[in-house]
Structure formats: structure tokens, C-alpha cells
Amino acid sequence: xxxxxxxxxxxxxxxxxxxxxxxxxxxxxxxxxxxxxxxxxxxxxxxxxxxxxxxxxxxxxxxxxxxxxxxxxxxxxxxxxxxxxxxxxxxxxxxxxxxxxxxxxxxxxxxxxx
Amino acid sequence: xxxxxxxxxxxxxxxxxxxxxxxxxxxxxxxxxxxxxxxxxxxxxxxxxxxxxxxxxxxxxxxxxxxxxxxxxxxxxxxxxxxxxxxxxxxxxxxxxxxxxxxxxxxxxxxx
Numbered sequence: 001x002x003x004x005x006x007x008x009x010x011x012x013x014x015x016x017x018x019x020x021x022x023x024x025x026x027x028x029x030x031x032x033x034x035x036x037x038x039x040x041x042x043x044x045x046x047x048x049x050x051x052x053x054x055x056x057x058x059x060x061x062x063x064x065x066x067x068x069x070x071x072x073x074x075x076x077x078x079x080x081x082x083x084x085x086x087x088x089x090x091x092x093x094x095x096x097x098x099x100x101x102x103x104x105x106x107x108x109x110x111x112x113x114x
Numbered sequence: 115x116x117x118x119x120x121x122x123x124x125x126x127x128x129x130x131x132x133x134x135x136x137x138x139x140x141x142x143x144x145x146x147x148x149x150x151x152x153x154x155x156x157x158x159x160x161x162x163x164x165x166x167x168x169x170x171x172x173x174x175x176x177x178x179x180x181x182x183x184x185x186x187x188x189x190x191x192x193x194x195x196x197x198x199x200x201x202x203x204x205x206x207x208x209x210x211x212x213x214x215x216x217x218x219x220x221x222x223x224x225x226x
Contacts, residue, residue, distance in 0.1 A: 004157075042203050042216035043158065056212050090157050100146035100165075100207045103214065105157035 003027055004106035006091050012112045015081060021109045023074040023091030032074040033103065034066060035090040043090055043105075049074060050096070081113045116141045118206050120217025128225050133194050135220045137204035138186040146207040147187045148214075149178060153200045161202075162189070194224045 004025045013019050023032065031050050035043035048056035049068040063085075065077040074091055088110050092103040117140040127133050137147075145166040150158035164171045164178045164187065171178050175194075180187040191198055204217040 006157075040219070042219055045214070048212050092157075100214075102148060102160050102163060104160065105150075107155070107157040 004091055004093055004104050006089075006106035006109050008109060009107070010110050010112075012114060013078070013081065014114050015083075017081075018077070018079045020078065021076040021089055021091075021111075023076075023106060024072055025093040025104070026072055027093065027104070028071075029093035029095055029104075030071060031094045031096050031101075032068060033092040033094075034074070034076055035092065035105075037088040037090055037108070039087075047076075050098075078111075081111075083113050086111055086113045116144055116206055116208050116213065116215045118204060118215050118217045120204050120220060122220060123218065124221045124223070126223045126225065127194055129194060129196060131194055133189075133191045133198070133222055133224075135189045135202055135204070135222070136186060137188070137206075137217050138184075139206040140185070141206075141208055142182070142185060144185075144206040144208050146214075147178070147180060148205050148207075149176075149189050150203045150205065150216075151200045152203065152219075158203060191222075194222075196224050196226050198222060199224045 007022045034046040037043045046060045047066045052068045063080045067075040088108040090108045092105045094103045095101040120137045148163035151161045152158045162178050175192045177190040202220045205214050207214045
């Protein structure tokens with residue numbers, strides 16, 4: 001079992017809906033990440049949080065809004081998504097971002113936009 | 115930025131045979147090289163990693179080798195088993211975890 005927990009596992013939403021993806025880790029990691037993965041492709045970095053502060057936004061559209069309420073939790077708020085946003089959304093965590101350290105991934109939320 | 119190329123894209127082997135997946139990277143300053151295994155319906159799972167100050171690392175049936183001069187690193191799986199079937203991704207980090215770049219992935223099939 002992964003030590004990074006993501007909910008929900010599956011989500012189907014319309015283009016006008018608002019929903020949130022949740023990620024939780026209890027490994028004491030201070031860096032957390034959101035990735036997007038399309039079918040048969042590698043993960044693509046979206047956001048990086050370091051010590052609960054957003055440090056990287058890889059030019060992600062504003063319809064994706066990340067939030068890090070505390071060191072264990074990471075949310076991704078979704079609004080007015082497009083069909084091309086259908087993908088597997090992965091959360092990961094690592095000790096820090098200052099030096100390279102293993103990133104541990106959750107099993108993702110499979111998102112389908114109708 | 116860093117560019118990582120991975121070959122082959124698909125690999126099929128008989129159970130018990132060895133499997134080798136190769137990756138090349140573009141920036142000689144890259145210093146951390148993890149390998150991930152992704153099974154169907156799961157997230158990527160770290161299986162082994164290597165840092166630039168080490169040439170080889172082994173963990174039971176899995177080994178990774180790094181050639182800094184040639185800027186390539188490889189994953190070796192010996193005595194393959196059907197449960198090794200998955201997609202494998204290599205990755206490279208330049209300075210810190212903000213810039214980890216993945217290869218395109220290799221789909222490994224181990225036939226019983």
C-alpha cells in the first residue's frame with residue numbers, strides 16, 4: 001500500500017462543476033507535488049509545494065487551483081474543466097525540495113470530464 | 115532544461131530471462147536518477163535510484179548502472195517474473211526535486 005493517499009480514486013464531472021482532489025501523507029515530508037498523467041505518457045509536473053508554500057507552477061491554467069492547508073494535506077480544486085483535462089492526477093511527496101530526494105506517489109485520481 | 119530519452123518503448127521477455135531498459139539524459143549536471151514501476155491502475159512506485167557519485171547499485175534482482183561520461187543509465191532486471199510486467203519510467207533530476215524529468219516509459223511484458 002502506498003503511503004500517499006489520494007481521494008477520490010475516480011471522479012466524473014461536467015464542465016461546469018466544481019470539485020476537489022485530496023492528498024494526504026504522514027511521512028513528515030515537507031514537499032508535495034501534483035502531476036498530471038495522460039494515457040501511455042509519463043507524469044507531467046503541475047505544482048510544487050515546499051513547506052506549505054507554492055514554489056512551482058508549471059504554467060497550469062487557472063481552472064486548476066492548488067491548496068496546501070498543512071504539511072500533511074494537499075488539495076487540487078477544479079472548476080470549469082475541459083474534456084482534455086481528463087487524465088490521472090497524481091500526488092507525490094518528498095522530504096524537501098532543496099536537495100534531491102525520492103518522491104513517493106499516491107495511486108492517483110482518475111478524472112473524466114464529460 | 116533536462117531531456118530524458120528512454121528505450122525501448124516496449125519489451126517482451128520470457129519468464130526467467132533478463133530485461134534491460136536504457137535511458138540517456140542531456141544535462142551533465144544531473145545528479146539523481148530514480149526508476150519507477152507503474153502497474154495498471156496504480157501510481158508510480160520507486161524501485162531503485164542512483165546518485166551521480168555512484169556507478170552501480172543493486173537490490174536483489176534489480177540493478178541500475180550509471181555512465182556519467184556517456185550520460186546514460188540503465189535498469190537491469192534478472193530472473194524476470196510475470197509480476198514484473200508493468201510500465202517502467204526512468205527520471206533525472208538536475209539540482210533539486212523541482213525539476214525531475216521522466217523518460218517516455220517502457221512497457222515490459224514477462225511471458226510465463
